[in-house]
Amino acid sequence: MDCNACGETDLKWDQQWFENTGKWRLWSIQKEQPHSCNNNKPKEEKIIRTLSCPKCNALGKAKYIRADKFQEHIRKEHIDWGDYT
């Protein structure tokens, strides 16, 4: 079976552990050790880059746009310019 939380495969319920402790835990068959779920590892901090728009620069109004808003900016302000990739 697979772990739903972290996507690791080749897991089984540890029957032996259950008989000893009364608790279920997942066992990684490949690693031959208890499954340690790495679902809880901290997410990478999102760094928001800003770009200066070359089209705006060319028009003499330097502008910094968040990278994730750049496409939107191009579509709105420079419709004639096409997609910037």
Ligand SMILES: [Zn+2]
């Ligand atoms: Zn897991």
Ligand SMILES: [Zn+2]
């Ligand atoms: Zn622009």
